[in-house]
Amino acid sequence: MNVPYVPDPSLDLVMERVVDVPPDLVWLAWTSPAHLRQWFCPRPWTTAECDVDLRPGGMFRTVLAGPAGERHQHLACYLEVVPGARLVWTTLLEPGFRPSPRQDTSGVPHFTAVITIEPHGTGTKYRAVAMHRTPDGRAAHDAMGFHDGWGSAFSQLVEAATGWSRTH
Amino acid sequence: MNVPYVPDPSLDLVMERVVDVPPDLVWLAWTSPAHLRQWFCPRPWTTAECDVDLRPGGMFRTVLAGPAGERHQHLACYLEVVPGARLVWTTLLEPGFRPSPRQDTSGVPHFTAVITIEPHGTGTKYRAVAMHRTPDGRAAHDAMGFHDGWGSAFSQLVEAATGWSRTH
Numbered sequence: 203m204n205v206p207y208v209p210d211p212s213l214d215l216v217m218e219r220v221v222d223v224p225p226d227l228v229w230l231a232w233t234s235p236a237h238l239r240q241w242f243c244p245r246p247w248t249t250a251e252c253d254v255d256l257r258p259g260g261m262f263r264t265v266l267a268g269p270a271g272e273r274h275q276h277l278a279c280y281l282e283v284v285p286g287a288r289l290v291w292t293t294l295l296e297p298g299f300r301p302s303p304r305q306d307t308s309g310v311p312h313f314t315a316v317i318t319i320e321p322h323g324t325g326t327k328y329r330a331v332a333m334h335r336t337p338d339g340r341a342a343h344d345a346m347g348f349h350d351g352w353g354s355a356f357s358q359l360v361e362a363a364t365g366w367s368r369t370h
Numbered sequence: 371m372n373v374p375y376v377p378d379p380s381l382d383l384v385m386e387r388v389v390d391v392p393p394d395l396v397w398l399a400w401t402s403p404a405h406l407r408q409w410f411c412p413r414p415w416t417t418a419e420c421d422v423d424l425r426p427g428g429m430f431r432t433v434l435a436g437p438a439g440e441r442h443q444h445l446a447c448y449l450e451v452v453p454g455a456r457l458v459w460t461t462l463l464e465p466g467f468r469p470s471p472r473q474d475t476s477g478v479p480h481f482t483a484v485i486t487i488e489p490h491g492t493g494t495k496y497r498a499v500a501m502h503r504t505p506d507g508r509a510a511h512d513a514m515g516f517h518d519g520w521g522s523a524f525s526q527l528v529e530a531a532t533g534w535s536r537t538h
Binding site: 204205206207208210213257258259260281282290292294295297298299300301303312313314316333334335336339 | 373
């Protein structure tokens with residue numbers, strides 16, 4: 203574990219859940235493209251493409267596809283990879299730690315995500331945090347439906363994981 | 371070593387030097403606050419304060435002081451720390467990987483820095499890269515005197531290092 207997450211309610215959106223899915227499957231869900239595509243995007247949208255280069259500085263890229271043929275690419279860079287426990291990435295940087303040229307006001311506001319996975323009985327205590335540049339960024343992401351979106355997606359993860367064996 | 375640096379001449383400023391200073395002293399110069407303060411800021415400005423928390427997500431903070439009492443704080447976050455070989459940090463993130471609220475247009479444009487230190491005979495082949503968000507950011511940093519500033523500072527490093535023993 204590296205630098206601990208320090209909450210800032212004026213800048214952060216937080217989603218927490220305790221679920222009956224073992225930590226290794228939650229980790230797999232986040233880091234294997236084949237598994238991620240099964241849950242990452244709330245239906246009826248789907249995850250059409252996913253690239254995972256799982257190391258600090260590596261690419262995390264998804265293309266989300268809408269029912270009317272929309273396609274939205276999301277490009278981010280991993281910052282911290284602690285297998286089975288913590289995954290941090292940011293949209294402010296692109297692969298190779300290169301600064302993103304995207305303006306904060308186009309699309310989803312820039313954020314750093316911190317996913318924490320802790321054992322809880324046979325299941326997992328899960329926490330997803332999105333840290334924003336400004337209170338406006340947080341508010342905009344909130345208004346776009348952060349809680350519904352990340353919540354629905356995580357419910358899809360739980361549902362999909364019932365079909366995954368513990369040996370993957 | 372993690373993700374290699376891929377040059378982009380439209381976005382990057384690059385300074386390279388071969389100097390007769392051993393790699394371990396160049397590393398020390400960048401990572402020990404007591405040593406960094408001796409060279410980091412081109413005279414007559416000085417480095418009044420320096421905080422180094424040398425790990426990914428850790429703080430890199432300096433306060434530069436001008437002859438007329440000016441004080442400029444620079445706050446950044448380490449991304450990659452490969453002792454003796456490579457140091458990467460960015461101003462787009464603050465400690466704990468938290469997004470910086472600072473606008474790209476206030477002060478020095480945001481950048482990610484990649485410092486590479488390679489043995490070269492008894493000395494060092496040194497490269498400092500600043501990767502910017504946009505060509506405008508690169509041009510603004512260039513106009514602010516990137517080459518003069520980083521060049522003068524590095525000359526001060528070489529000068530100061532003559533007083534440092536190899537055992538520090």
